[in-house]
Amino acid sequence: MAFSLNRLPVWNYKFELLISAIFAAGVSFILRMMLQAAWVDLLIQPVLLFILMRGVLKIKSFYSAVAVVSGYAAYFLIQIAVLQTLIVFGRGGEIIVNTADASDVQTIQLVSIASAYFLSALFKIFNLGFSYITRPPHDFAFREDYRSNGNRGLLLSVLVAGVTLAVAVVLLFHLQTIFLLPVAVAAAGLLYFFSSRRDQRDY
Numbered sequence: 001m002a003f004s005l006n007r008l009p010v011w012n013y014k015f016e017l018l019i020s021a022i023f024a025a026g027v028s029f030i031l032r033m034m035l036q037a038a039w040v041d042l043l044i045q046p047v048l049l050f051i052l053m054r055g056v057l058k059i060k061s062f063y064s065a066v067a068v069v070s071g072y073a074a075y076f077l078i079q080i081a082v083l084q085t086l087i088v089f090g091r092g093g094e095i096i097v098n099t100a101d102a103s104d105v106q107t108i109q110l111v112s113i114a115s116a117y118f119l120s121a122l123f124k125i126f127n128l129g130f131s132y133i134t135r136p137p138h139d140f141a142f143r144e145d146y147r148s149n150g151n152r153g154l155l156l157s158v159l160v161a162g163v164t165l166a167v168a169v170v171l172l173f174h175l176q177t178i179f180l181l182p183v184a185v186a187a188a189g190l191l192y193f194f195s196s197r198r199d200q201r202d203y
Contacts, residue, residue, distance in 0.1 A: 002049065002071025004120035006063075007129045008136070013057055020052045042169050046072055058137030062144055062155070067133065069158050069165070070195065073188040074119075076165060079112045080180045130195045157194040161187040 003010050010017065024045060031041040046068050053064035086107065123129050145151060164187040168180055 001074045001116050001120060002053075002067045004123040005070050005074060005129050006067045006133045007123075007127075007131050008057075008059075008067065008133060016052070016056050020048070020056070024048050039169065053136075058140075059133070060138045060140065060144060062151070063133045063138070065158055065162075066154060066191075066195075069161050070130075070188075070191045072165060073161055073184065073191055075112065075116055076168065077181075077184040077188050078115050078119075079108060080168075080184045082108050082111045082115075084181055130199050132195070132198045132201075151198070153194040154198050157190045161191050164190075 002008075027044060027048065028041050031037045031044070049071070050064050050068050053059045053067060054061055059067070164183055168183045168187070
């Protein structure tokens with residue numbers, strides 16, 4: 001989702017992405033299944049994706065953060081929609097956040113992953129997404145102007161959306177599911193608004 005939303009190349013870095021995905025999956029397995037610390041995994045995974053984009057793909061830190069937050073906002077929105085659907089049909093609840101191997105958890109993961117791949121494919125086929133992030137590797141000698149109107153709004157939206165998603169994780173672990181969907185929509189909507197403005201400015 002993070003790559004598709006921002007029209008970043010995937011196949012050019014398929015080997016790096018594969019190795020990173022295996023490593024991230026291993027970290028997730030250890031934290032969730034062995035240490036029973038799912039909340040730590042939720043915090044570490046975005047950091048691992050940021051390191052991949054900044055350190056391996058050579059995308060500037062600012063744009064790496066934009067891509068990571070926008071991708072997670074979209075994916076979190078998908079997962080919350082699936083969770084809410086399960087709750088409506090009398091499934092889900094505390095078991096979702098307190099276990100890692102329950103059938104409801106697996107259902108959420110499988111449906112969310114399938115939906116994310118499907119949407120990513122649609123973005124690729126119809127050439128959708130934002131294009132203001134130039135294709136990597138980036139020239140780090142060129143300093144980004146964060147005071148410009150486009151970047152200032154984008155930076156603000158990333159900070160707000162990042163905090164909003166962190167709050168959403170807290171709500172999830174306290175089972176306040178009724179607030180999760182509007183929180184996720186607010187985070188994704190804010191990023192979409194400022195990303196659209198930045199795209200229009202570049203054109």
